[in-house]
Amino acid sequence: MTSPIISSIPPAGSLAFWFEFASPYSYLAAERVQALARKAKIIIQWRPFLLGAIFKHDNGTTDSPFNAHHRKKAYMWRDIERLCQSRALPALTVPDPFPMNGLLAARLAVALDDDERLPRFIHAVYRAEFQQGMDISDPTVLMAILEQNGFDADREFAAAGHDATKARLRLLTDEAIAQGIFGAPAFITSDQEVFWGDDRLEQALEWAQTIA
Amino acid sequence: MTSPIISSIPPAGSLAFWFEFASPYSYLAAERVQALARKAKIIIQWRPFLLGAIFKHDNGTTDSPFNAHHRKKAYMWRDIERLCQSRALPALTVPDPFPMNGLLAARLAVALDDDERLPRFIHAVYRAEFQQGMDISDPTVLMAILEQNGFDADREFAAAGHDATKARLRLLTDEAIAQGIFGAPAFITSDQEVFWGDDRLEQALEWAQTIA
Numbered sequence: 503m504t505s506p507i508i509s510s511i512p513p514a515g516s517l518a519f520w521f522e523f524a525s526p527y528s529y530l531a532a533e534r535v536q537a538l539a540r541k542a543k544i545i546i547q548w549r550p551f552l553l554g555a556i557f558k559h560d561n562g563t564t565d566s567p568f569n570a571h572h573r574k575k576a577y578m579w580r581d582i583e584r585l586c587q588s589r590a591l592p593a594l595t596v597p598d599p600f601p602m603n604g605l606l607a608a609r610l611a612v613a614l615d616d617d618e619r620l621p622r623f624i625h626a627v628y629r630a631e632f633q634q635g636m637d638i639s640d641p642t643v644l645m646a647i648l649e650q651n652g653f654d655a656d657r658e659f660a661a662a663g664h665d666a667t668k669a670r671l672r673l674l675t676d677e678a679i680a681q682g683i684f685g686a687p688a689f690i691t692s693d694q695e696v697f698w699g700d701d702r703l704e705q706a707l708e709w710a711q712t713i714a
Numbered sequence: 715m716t717s718p719i720i721s722s723i724p725p726a727g728s729l730a731f732w733f734e735f736a737s738p739y740s741y742l743a744a745e746r747v748q749a750l751a752r753k754a755k756i757i758i759q760w761r762p763f764l765l766g767a768i769f770k771h772d773n774g775t776t777d778s779p780f781n782a783h784h785r786k787k788a789y790m791w792r793d794i795e796r797l798c799q800s801r802a803l804p805a806l807t808v809p810d811p812f813p814m815n816g817l818l819a820a821r822l823a824v825a826l827d828d829d830e831r832l833p834r835f836i837h838a839v840y841r842a843e844f845q846q847g848m849d850i851s852d853p854t855v856l857m858a859i860l861e862q863n864g865f866d867a868d869r870e871f872a873a874a875g876h877d878a879t880k881a882r883l884r885l886l887t888d889e890a891i892a893q894g895i896f897g898a899p900a901f902i903t904s905d906q907e908v909f910w911g912d913d914r915l916e917q918a919l920e921w922a923q924t925i926a
Contacts, residue, residue, distance in 0.1 A: 560783060571772060573896045577910060584907075584917070684785045695796075698789060701913045705796070 510677055514692045515714040516545040517706055520678055521624070522553035522686040523604030523611075523638060524566070524597075526582050529628040531687040531700040533591060536621065542707040544714070548620050550611040551678040552604070552671065553686050559679055566601045585700075595635035602631060603639035606662065610644060612671050613661035619653070626651045722889055726904045727926040728757035729918055732890055733836070734765035734898040735816030735823075735850060736778070736809075738794050741840040743899040743912040745803060748833065754919040756926070760832050762823040763890040764816070764883065765898050771891055778813045797912075807847035814843060815851035818874065822856060824883045825873035831865070838863045 512518040519535055521528035539546045554564035561567070568575040579596055586594050607627050614623050626647045630636040636643050641659070648655035661667060678688070682696045689697040689706035693713050697706035724730040731747055733740035751758045766776035773779070780787040791808055798806050819839050826835050838859045842848040848855050853871070860867035873879060890900070894908045901909040901918035905925050909918035 560785060571896070573772060573894060577894065577896065577908060580908070581910070581914075588917075682785060682789065684783070684789065696789060696792070698793070702793075705800075 510681075511694060512545075512547045512690065512692050515543075515710070516547055516692065517710045518547045518549050518690040520549040520551055520683055520686060520688040520690065522551060523607040523627055523631070524601035525553060525686040526578070526594075526597075526632060527700040528687040529632045530582065530585055530589075530591075531703055532621075532624055532628055534589065535703060538703060538707055542711050544707055544710045548611070548624065549674060549678070550608040550624075550671065551675045551683070551686075552608060554601075555672075555675045556679055556684060560684055569600070592629075592633045594632055597631055597635065602637060605639070606641060606644055607638050608671055609662040609667050610648070610658055612674070613658055613664070613667045614653070622651055623648070623653065722893075723906060724757075724759045724902065724904050727755075727922070728759055728904065729922045730759045730761050730902040732761040732763055732895055732898060732900040732902065734763060735819040735839055735843070736813035737765060737898040738790070738806075738809075738844060739912040740899040741844045742794065742797055742801075742803075743915055744833075744836055744840055746801065747915060750915060750919055754923050756919055756922045760823070760836065761886060761890070762820040762836075762883065763887045763895070763898075764820060766813075767884075767887045768891055768896060772896055781812070804841075804845045806844055809843055809847065814849060817851070818853060818856060819850050820883055821874040821879050822860070822870055824886070825870055825876070825879045826865070834863055835860070835865065 517539065519531070521532060535546055557567070558564045568578055579594070583594050586592070611620060611624060611627075614620050627638055627644070630643065630647055631638045638644065638647075645655045645659065648658055681690055681694065683690075683698075685698050687698075687700060687703075689703065691697075691706065691710045691713060695706075695709055697703075697709070729751065731743070733744060747758055769779070770776045780790055791806070795806050798804070823832060823836060823839075826832050839850055839856070842855065842859055843850045850856065850859075857867045857871065860870055893902055893906065895902075895910075897910050899910075899912060899915075901915065903909075903918065903922045903925060907918075907921055909915070909921070
C-alpha cells in the first residue's frame, strides 16, 4: 500500500507540508498553502502528524508549550487574530480546550490520503475548530464534518480505525522527528531543508523552486 | 533627565524597537530596521532591555529557552544562516557561549542614548558578536568597539557604571514586561500593539503607518 502520504522525502518540484490539527499556525498555513504553491508551481504533499508525541519526545510532556507560558499564549492569540484580519479570514474562535486532541482527525486524514479528498477534509476540520469553535476530538463532530463534505462517514471511520492506519500515523510522526521537526507547521523540501512556521511558507516555496 | 529611551509608549508615527544584545533575531532586525523604517516614514525608538530578567520572571530561569531544546536550537542557527544569506549579510558566527551576557553592552546603550550615537554602537556590538564571534560580555572587547567607532570609551564606561544608568535599564526591563514583551526583538506601536520577532517587523511598520 503505497501512497503520496507515506513517501518520506518529497521529490523535486514538491514541498512536504507537515501539519497538526491542534495547531493554530498550521490552520493559518493550510488556508493559504494551495494558492501560494500553485503560483510557485510547486506540488504540496500533505503530512499529518502528532505534535504531542514530538513534545513528549523533546520535553517529556504532550501539552502545548504555550500552556506553560501565559504571556506568550496571550500574544499568540492576538497575533493570529491580526493575521486572520489581514488575510480576510473569518474571526478566530479560540479552541476550548486548547490544544484540542487531533488524534482521530489525523487518523482520518491518513485514511483519506488522496490528492483531491485530503485537502477538502483538512480545511473542513480546521474551519470547524478555529472558525466555529467545534470540538474536533468528538467523533460525532468529525462524523458530521465528513457527511457535510460529501464523504462516506461510516467507511472513513472504519478505515481510520484500522491498525494499518494507526501504524502509518505513528510512522509519519517518527519520520517528522527524524527529519528535524519540533513544531507545526513545518515544510520540508526535496533536499531536506526544514522550515518552521506559517511565516516561513513563502521562503520554503522559494527554496523548493530554486532546487526544482 | 528625560530622553527618548525612557519614554514608555512611543508617539504616533514612531515604533519602539525592543532588543537584547544576546538575541540573534534582534541582531537580524537591527540590521534592517532603519532602512525599512525610513521607507515607511516611521521613526524608530531603540529600547535595550534584559531578556534574561524576563525569562526569569516567566520561567524561573535566566537561560535561553533554546538551550533546553537542542533540536529547536539547531533549527534556529540554520534559519538564521539562511536569512543572513538571503539578506546578503556576512556569514553568521554562532556565539560561544550562547547566550552571551549582554548586561554591560545594554548599560552602555542606555548611557549612549542619543538618536545618532546609539544605533552606531548597537550595530558595532551586534556585528562583533554575530559576525566576528567576539565575547561582548568582556569589557576590553566593548572598550575596543567603542574606540574603533569614535566614542570616548572611558567616559562611556563611567556613564554605564552610574546608578542612574543601571536603574534606567532595570526600568526599561520592567516596562517591557508590563507592556507584554516575553521575547526579543519586539516592536510596540503608539496604540500599544506588540509584535514579536524579526519576521513581524514589516507588519509592525505597516501597523504604525496605519495609525500614524
